[in-house]
Amino acid sequence: MIRLISILVGLGFTAAVLWAFGNGAYVAVTEGMGEPTAEHEFHLHPHAPEGGYSFEGAFGKWDQQQLQRGYQVYKEVCAACHSMKFVSFRNLEALGYSEAEVKAEAASWQVPGVDPNTGEATTRPGLSTDNFPSPYPNKIAAAAANNNAIPPDLSLMAKARHNGTHYIYSLLTGYADPATYKNEAGETLAEAFPATMPGTGLHFNPYFANLNLAMAPPLISDGQVTYAEGNPEPTIHQMAEDVSAFLTWTAEPSMVKRKQTGWPVLGFLLFASILAFLAYKNIWAGLKPKKAG
């Protein structure tokens, strides 16, 4: 009885799902599998800068000079619009700054505070224990200043996108003129998808998910940031590479420590597994004489 009912229920579910399949197949045959979209034809996958990054791979390490340069780009360019609320000034010691340098650096930022005499909201110089402040007092102010698009917090950006480090680098260097930019098929956006041309206040970038984003190109000329002596030329590509490295560090300051901890753990486990295997074989070997008898 239970099997008869089961067979009927099973056939019922099968009929229902095949009915749905038939509906879908009918639409696919009569209307095709869907038109190609602008996102599909023009979107590019992020790529690494030439030479990659020092922290990539299982043995990767931070390049402190690069992180310092990246911090400088963040401070002088990105921080005008983007907050970084999960990162504290004290964290900067990991970039090779001394305690005194971090204190001085923190003091060069203004953070929200309370006037000790009147109790009114004011600003004060930052302390090492403060987190990076937001450039806007609240979301409404952020939206109002940016054509209704709130600049996202950058603390976790490198982890919040697929292949985030390469994404940041590619996005910063990927702005193009939609009138002249050609995709792999050799088409321009204006020819192939005129409806997807960026509207007012939007900027074409093939690395952005829907191709048009509100952020104007932030890195517009070589030498926009002045690097200290002994550093590479601050070309747009160099600045993009440095700031994407810096934002990879802010997204996961413990990344290098994580990888460095991993090797001894795996080494120990490999050793322990070999011992366990030998113990297993040794114990079971005792059963074998029975086989002969």
Added chain:
Amino acid sequence: MSFPWARQYEPQNGVMKWMDERLPLPRFVYNAVGAGYPVPRNLSYMWNFGVLAGFFLVLQIVTGVILAMHYAANAEVAFGTTEHIMRDVNWGWLMRYAHANGASFFFIVIYLHIFRGFYYSSYKAPREMIWLLGVVIFLLMMATAFMGYVLPWGQMSFWGAKVITGLFGAIPLVGEPLQVWLLGGFAPDNAALNRFFSLHYLLPFVIVAVVILHIWALHIPGSSNPTGVEVKQESDTVPFHPYYTAKDGFGLGVVLLLYFAMVFFLPNYMGHPDNYIEANPLSTPAHIVPEWYFWPFYAILRAFTADFLFIPAKLMGVLAMFAAILVWFILPWLDKSPVRSGHYRPTFKKFFWFGLIPAMAVLFYCGGAPAEEPYVMLSQIATAYYFLHFLVILPIVSSVEKTKPLPNSITEAVLGSNN
């Protein structure tokens, strides 16, 4: 119950003797996982996964209790406290990655454990109760994992909670009030986050309780084995300790190597980048996908794209998704074959390897893919096969199949018939 030749516990000294007469806990352990539990001597590595699942359950509880010390279940700060764990808590990043990847590995070993049961019909008499309790554990695990994924309060947390609780909204008449009652509001917010945290802390201990029943039920008939022939004599078995403690020790080492390779080198591989964006009720992610271990059932849910007779498509999908797991409960009564092991069931074996396994692979893949063609049509075919397999093919094949001859005993299967 145990086999008559099971070794008896003998206290080694006065202290243990004193203990044994008052609270025989050492005797209990000895009989459960010690030398007092005779186990078939022919178990393959597929029999390692029960112990491994137990290990990951304990690991999840230990790391989870530590994470809970630093986490705050409040929609205003939950995302921030998760980042606080990642950045400021000593070894907090290790605890969180160990917990997130531990959930994935718990499901990996459980899926292998369940599919071993399918192939060797571990659900057959006299082991129905072990199987039923196992399905209950799986359902509890899914509920626990779902609520755990909501806690960091990222974009996928929020929208996953919205979609999954929205499934209850498909139930006729009571659906919408039920959904509001479950969430404590019209959308996931503080009320939902708090109750999910409370239940996420509670359910693992319920799982522990059901696991104890699962193992208790296991010790009545004893473990199954790859031949499916029951234990008949002492030479068919070896004591659990040291034989299987040693083998499980090696299995644990191998799985931990894979697990820690993920934790230390690819900790976010099985996660989703969107969950590093704070929950935002006003911005829907482009693709809402649950964690990978839900993908087969998510694919079944989404396969029902057209209303069928008088049943709306969404309700049909919800019914099918729950039915896909509930059908496991009646397997012991659907499969009438007198033979357990798939080794000796040639037709069943073909349907298992060339039907069920490919269908599950397609469902896994399509459940994680966007809801567009060809993934929808592929998952529809796989869903049709899934229900046919368990509810139609299995009852019929198990009744009519001509099985291969079984060995007379486990000893004969291992050592040859001249013993």
